[in-house]
Amino acid sequence: MCTGKCSKCIGVTLFPLVLLCALANFMLLFPDFSLEYLTAEHITPEILYLGGIIGGGGLVLIPALHIFATRSDACCSNRCGMLLSLVFAVVGIAGSSYCLICSVLGVVNGPYCLHETDNGTEWGRAFQVDITKLNITNLKDTHYLLNYTRWDECLEPPDVVVFNLVLFNCQILFSFIQLILCICQLINGFFGTLCGTCK
Numbered sequence: 001m002c003t004g005k006c007s008k009c010i011g012v013t014l015f016p017l018v019l020l021c022a023l024a025n026f027m028l029l030f031p032d033f034s035l036e037y038l039t040a041e042h043i044t045p046e047i048l049y050l051g052g053i054i055g056g057g058g059l060v061l062i063p064a065l066h067i068f069a070t071r072s073d074a075c076c077s078n079r080c081g082m083l084l085s086l087v088f089a090v091v092g093i094a095g096s097s098y099c100l101i102c103s104v105l106g107v108v109n110g111p112y113c114l115h116e117t118d119n120g121t122e123w124g125r126a127f128q129v130d131i132t133k134l135n136i137t138n139l140k141d142t143h144y145l146l147n148y149t150r151w152d153e154c155l156e157p158p159d160v161v162v163f164n165l166v167l168f169n170c171q172i173l174f175s176f177i178q179l180i181l182c183i184c185q186l187i188n189g190f191f192g193t194l195c196g197t198c199k
Contacts, residue, residue: 006188007085010181011068017174018061021099024170025052031157042123044112051102056175059095063088067185082192089189092182099175103168110144111164113154126153
């Protein structure tokens with residue numbers, strides 16, 4: 001397959017992933033599909049970092065547009081265009097990595113919710129683990145990902161644990177695929193710069 005056609009395939013594949021990442025992050029802003037938690041600032045920082053909108057969305061959209069433009073018979077279907085696609089692929093790698101890191105941290109630290117404490121109910125991170133006090137032997141009992149019976153500790157928003165896990169895991173999947181595609185374009189752009197496209 002020539003480098004121009006390979007770029008076209010990568011570019012076309014990146015577009016829906018950009019949309020899906022941005023949509024997942026947008027939905028995370030509204031737990032229980034309500035605006036009240038966002039306005040009351042009861043949202044996890046990992047959501048507010050906008051990894052899916054800024055990283056997996058905006059930063060990956062820029063290279064997706066240029067990579068798609070390097071397809072056969074297009075304006076950028078030359079060695080200079082392939083060199084630029086190589087540079088933009090690095091931007092895509094940075095954006096998808098940012099989204100991936102934010103999403104993994106969101107899953108590991110758990111949601112922001114109303115939960116029982118020694119002082120009554122309060123808003124906070126019910127499942128956040130202090131790494132310095134982490135004990136590997138009782139990890140299954142202490143970490144919420146390995147002990148789903150703890151998920152009921154979050155009283156409000158309703159089903160916030162499942163809501164966050166599903167959307168953050170979607171972002172992890174989409175941004176990981178973006179990362180792989182941008183790395184492929186980095187290699188493709190390198191060969192396209194050296195050898196040219198099929199044009």
